[in-house]
Amino acid sequence: MNNVTVGKIEVRNVNIYYGKFRAVKNVSISIPDKKITALIGPSGCGKSTLLRSLNRMNDLIPGSHMEGSITFHEIDIYEKSVDPVEVRRHIGMVFQKANPFPRSIYENVAWGARINGFQYRLGHPSMDEWVEICLRKAALWDEVKDKLRSSGLSLSGGQQQRLCIARAIATRPEVILMDEPASALDPIATLRIEELMRELAEEFAIVVVTHNMQQAARVSDFTAFLTMEEDRSGILVEYGKTPQIFTNPVDSRTEGYITGRFG
Amino acid sequence: MGEKQEPLFTPTLLRRNRSERFWKILLQFSTFIGIIILVVLLLNIINQSFGYVAIGYKVSPAEIVDPGQNLEKLSVPQLAGIIRQRVSPGLLKQLEKGKTLEHYSQTELVKLVIEKIAKPEIVQTWSFWQSLRMREEIRREVSQLPGTRLVFFSWIRPDILISPQSSNPLTAGIRTALLGSLWIILIAMLVAFPLGVGTAIYLEEYTGDSTLNQAIRTNINNLAGVPSIIYGMLGLAVFVRSLAQLTSGAWLGLSNSESANGRTILSAGLTLALLVLPLIIINAREAIKAVPDTLRQASYGVGATRWQTIWHHVLPNSIPGILTGSILAFSRALGESAPLVVIGASTYITVDPANVFSRFTALPIQIYQWTSRPQPEFRNLAAGAILVLLALLLSINAAAILLRNRYKRY
Numbered sequence: 001m002n003n004v005t006v007g008k009i010e011v012r013n014v015n016i017y018y019g020k021f022r023a024v025k026n027v028s029i030s031i032p033d034k035k036i037t038a039l040i041g042p043s044g045c046g047k048s049t050l051l052r053s054l055n056r057m058n059d060l061i062p063g064s065h066m067e068g069s070i071t072f073h074e075i076d077i078y079e080k081s082v083d084p085v086e087v088r089r090h091i092g093m094v095f096q097k098a099n100p101f102p103r104s105i106y107e108n109v110a111w112g113a114r115i116n117g118f119q120y121r122l123g124h125p126s127m128d129e130w131v132e133i134c135l136r137k138a139a140l141w142d143e144v145k146d147k148l149r150s151s152g153l154s155l156s157g158g159q160q161q162r163l164c165i166a167r168a169i170a171t172r173p174e175v176i177l178m179d180e181p182a183s184a185l186d187p188i189a190t191l192r193i194e195e196l197m198r199e200l201a202e203e204f205a206i207v208v209v210t211h212n213m214q215q216a217a218r219v220s221d222f223t224a225f226l227t228m229e230e231d232r233s234g235i236l237v238e239y240g241k242t243p244q245i246f247t248n249p250v251d252s253r254t255e256g257y258i259t260g261r262f263g
Numbered sequence: 264m265g266e267k268q269e270p271l272f273t274p275t276l277l278r279r280n281r282s283e284r285f286w287k288i289l290l291q292f293s294t295f296i297g298i299i300i301l302v303v304l305l306l307n308i309i310n311q312s313f314g315y316v317a318i319g320y321k322v323s324p325a326e327i328v329d330p331g332q333n334l335e336k337l338s339v340p341q342l343a344g345i346i347r348q349r350v351s352p353g354l355l356k357q358l359e360k361g362k363t364l365e366h367y368s369q370t371e372l373v374k375l376v377i378e379k380i381a382k383p384e385i386v387q388t389w390s391f392w393q394s395l396r397m398r399e400e401i402r403r404e405v406s407q408l409p410g411t412r413l414v415f416f417s418w419i420r421p422d423i424l425i426s427p428q429s430s431n432p433l434t435a436g437i438r439t440a441l442l443g444s445l446w447i448i449l450i451a452m453l454v455a456f457p458l459g460v461g462t463a464i465y466l467e468e469y470t471g472d473s474t475l476n477q478a479i480r481t482n483i484n485n486l487a488g489v490p491s492i493i494y495g496m497l498g499l500a501v502f503v504r505s506l507a508q509l510t511s512g513a514w515l516g517l518s519n520s521e522s523a524n525g526r527t528i529l530s531a532g533l534t535l536a537l538l539v540l541p542l543i544i545i546n547a548r549e550a551i552k553a554v555p556d557t558l559r560q561a562s563y564g565v566g567a568t569r570w571q572t573i574w575h576h577v578l579p580n581s582i583p584g585i586l587t588g589s590i591l592a593f594s595r596a597l598g599e600s601a602p603l604v605v606i607g608a609s610t611y612i613t614v615d616p617a618n619v620f621s622r623f624t625a626l627p628i629q630i631y632q633w634t635s636r637p638q639p640e641f642r643n644l645a646a647g648a649i650l651v652l653l654a655l656l657l658s659i660n661a662a663a664i665l666l667r668n669r670y671k672r673y
Binding site: 055057060062063085086088089090092093095097099100101102111112115116164167168170171 | 471472555557558559560561562563564565566567568571575576580
């Protein structure tokens with residue numbers, strides 16, 4: 001953690017509960033801007049829960065609550081005065097299973113911008129241009145420019161996931177959370193998503209949960225390794241630059257996991 | 264494969280295939296029985312709806328016109344002359360209230376001659392099956408009755424839709440009943456659809472799984488199983504009695520001596536709205552529940568509020584299911600008679616309902632009333648009305664299917 005100064009998102013002493021069950025225990029982590037941070041760890045260690053807490057998606061799960069603080073631009077996003085709807089606009093999300101809206105490709109991108117008050121002003125892009133910009137950033141424009149009015153569900157799995165990424169960047173977030181974005185895709189589509197993540201990292205802070213350690217090693221700048229304790233609550237074991245975690249881990253549990261001895 | 268003996272498995276494939284065949288035949292049989300019952304029902308109704316009718320006249324049309332002339336081909340002055348000659352002065356005065364007979368059209372006059380002078384009456388009716396099988400016997404029988412004409416009659420005919428209730432089966436129709444049914448269903452829809460869908464949205468999208476909410480859900484499910492006559496009693500107590508001021512239209516000064524007691528279209532519509540409300544809530548909840556959660560997450564993920572998520576994603580994706588369920592609920596309401604009887608449907612109305620504060624009757628009530636009459640002709644008429652009701656229900660269900668397909672674009 002020595003190389004990370006003040007991050008885009010600061011997670012401090014966070015505990016997350018589902019009812020009485022503690023899913024995440026006392027995690028502190030600093031998410032750097034314009035870098036890719038990977039969360040790795042065995043199934044059930046709370047990495048998805050931690051990811052979803054970063055834009056308050058956990059609020060939607062009945063019975064969940066959290067302790068500790070998560071600050072974004074020096075504001076605790078769990079403060080009473082903060083509206084989770086506004087948080088999610090600035091911290092976008094891409095889900096494990098591509099879930100485009102059952103609408104046209106154009107609408108998929110435009111809708112999020114529109115409901116957040118996108119308005120054409122002189123010298124700014126129009127909605128059509130904005131949709132094109134976002135689709136280009138998601139490396140999808142060339143494939144869909146002739147069929148913007150056809151359903152988002154008519155695309156292939158990899159295209160759908162890139163459409164979801166375009167949808168996420170259409171609200172101009174600063175951070176994009178990705179929950180195993182390539183786990184349902186074939187290797188070629190996965191590669192495209194990974195390339196895309198590298199491109200997007202020039203503009204956004206990206207946090208990605210992945211089961212695929214090669215993927216974490218390939219794309220991420222920083223890696224956090226989580227595991228679970230005896231009581232099945234997730235803890236952060238080690239967090240640092242990716243090469244260091246993968247070549248010279250400090251903790252023996254990290255080493256065991258990445259060399260495939262457990263998990 | 265052969266039935267080679269293996270130590271761990273005994274050969275059972277033969278036995279399993281036998282039981283497979285047994286269950287298949289049993290299931291086919293039950294389907295077959297269901298189809299038979301439906302076909303018999305339909306055939307029975309059709310059998311009653313068509314057939315020979317022997318019509319006798321007070322005055323035979325042949326006597327009215329001069330020999331060699333055809334009543335239908337007579338001119339207006341000739342017809343007017345016949346009417347002047349034959350009807351009582353009082354009736355003539357009534358007929359000429361607005362305009363003299365010469366100003367009526369030819370077809371109107373022919374109709375008047377038949378209705379007021381010839382006065383046709385049904386002597387006997389035969390079912391469709393009898394008409395086909397015993398044609399000659401029927402012809403012979405009728406030819407022995409003087410002044411009687413045998414016609415092949417379809418009890419379901421355009422006239423039945425536009426003529427009001429009457430004591431003469433030849434002119435009686437379902438106009439008032441049909442209008443009553445449509446009015447009642449319209450009111451029930453306007454009340455129950457928004458209420459039901461709103462409740463379903465609230466229960467599915469806003470509330471958690473607290474004990475209170477579970478109790479509410481269970482109770483709504485139970486309400487759907489309450490017999491319809493109980494809803495009739497509820498409607499009688501609440502809408503007809505307690506809210507008589509409201510449902511009779513007295514608060515608008517619209518009530519008259521006939522409807523002031525609250526037994527109005529409005530009361531009937533509200534009662535049926537209560538009846539279908541639980542069904543609509545249950546159906547709409549199922550439809551909303553079927554919308555995948557990933558869609559909601561996607562919507563929240565781009566910074567949508569709860570209502571934006573519901574309005575833009577949950578509702579458009581569940582509306583086919585909601586509409587189908589609701590329309591089926593309303594088609595059930597269309598066939599309900601018990602609650603309407605309890606809240607006081609009229610059985611004999613000859614004037615169209617003027618507004619929602621009018622007395623009412625409905626198709627099922629009319630059918631019931633006709634089948635319970637002693638004259639057999641009314642049973643034929645009831646069969647015709649049943650066909651109309653069935654056609655109405657079928658077209659409503661077809662509308663449900665069309666709507667569902669229309670909204671399933673993606």
